[in-house]
Amino acid sequence: MTTDLVYHVAGAGLTGLALWRLATCRDALRRIMALNVLAIGIAMVLLASGFDAATGRTDPVPQAFALTGIVVLVSVTAALLALAERIGGRSND
Amino acid sequence: MILEVLPFLSLLATLASLPRLLLGPGAADRIVAAQLAGTGAVATLILLGAATATPPLYDVALVFAALAAVTGLAFVALSGRAR
Amino acid sequence: MSAALFGLGLVLMSLGIVFLFVAALGLWRLPDLLSRLHVLTKADTAGLALVALGAACVSGSLAALLPLLLCVVLVAISGATIGHLVARSVTRRETAP
């Protein structure tokens, strides 16, 4: 039982949870949130596979990917939320 | 090693605010619970940094501390009637 | 000297964690929102301050002191402000028609 195995399981669990909600939920906000959880789960799996338990270091290349992914994720989230507001929002705030 | 037990205990204290987040009853109770979890996360990061002697973790704690109020502020400023 | 400092740091950190648990307990047990806000502004801030002080003792370097101090100041101000604002919005809503 090592650290990276724990995070592999957690990342796969987050991914599964998010996929299930994406498939079964009708609410736009909930779906965008599920998309966020999905991206985090994938990043966790990626980082866990780059983690070297012997040295306690993580491969810098997956780290850079995860970092890029987080910034892209927040911009995509903002764009999707603006779309969701436009589609489903009450006309007068 | 006692230094490694302390972050664990602090993590437990952080997670202890989750029932209040789940039960509510009001929206403000849930936000207060999240705020409290934020402080707990700062404490956990500091303890992890002390336990593993990695000062970069203090920077992560600092970022959390600097932005701790933004979610609560958004909740208060955007709730209720618009001006 | 450094062993004494280390021991002091451990004691302070443990005390801080006790405060954090007290804060969590208060969040569970206190009856309403306004009393729960006490937890946010007092027990939690005190706990974090003790933890940071202990960590500064354990790491034993002055360079680590500045970020820790800043953390405590920022969390104290944020907690107080959010506590005030939440209380304000709740009481306004209760007294307003």
Added chain:
Amino acid sequence: MIAFDIVLTLGLLACAAMALTLRDRTASIAAFVVAGLLIALSWVRLAAPDVALAEAAIGAGVTGALFLRSARRIGPITGGPVGGMSASIAAALGAGGLSAALFWAFAGTSGPVPYPPLVAANLEASGVTNPVTAVLLNFRAWDTLLEIAVLAVALALVVMLGPAPVVPRALGELVLPFARIVVPLAILVAGHLLWQGATAPGGAFQAGAVLAGGMLALVLAGIGPAGERIVRGALLLGLAGLAVFVGAALAAEGLTGRFLGYPAGAEKAWIIAIEASLTLSIAATLCLLFTGPVRRPHQ
């Protein structure tokens, strides 16, 4: 520490499940914010402090505020699940199968990987000593350029959609001391992260996200810069990051003949200059993604 990891991931899964299943909007968003805290802790445990810094800044500062804004505008959750019980079970089986496949594909891959020795061998030539910054702005700078392009596209999309501007409630005078102390300190932290990004965890994304969080705090406190001209300026600043990056890439091409290949000896200066402009641009972009552009004329 294995107990710490297990409890942390269990708490994370619980928070994510709460965020994705609770019927109350605020509860769901609060659980999502707490999940963000736990995710940053997970990145710390996975020895990725750079990622943890970005997650902390974006999770604590931007995402929660974004979701709260949209929840306020869209209203409470309405409508049941897609399909019935059988559809839900089928979806659960499919999702479970996919995540099991993901676990199976990645968990067995802990063999020797080529990247860490390669990065370590070329770190000297990259001009910086933080390996993550070296990958982001030297070895794989092309990816980072495209990422900035994604940010610019998202900004353009939000501008075209034109969401209603954020109008925060008046919060009274007690937010002023908060804004006078916390926001300058946040800016200080951002500068610190930018400066140390060359040698230690930190860099343009982390600094930009912290700066954006500080600006959001100002806007929400009702004392942020408003007005058409400032918003237009921020828009230009947001798009300027991409222009600077492309300009630097072309200039480097002209100087060295390689796309984004910095002149030898001056790598650090180039990287710091690009990062500094990216920080401002990312901060302006993230802030505008929250506040929205100028109100549309026909509204």
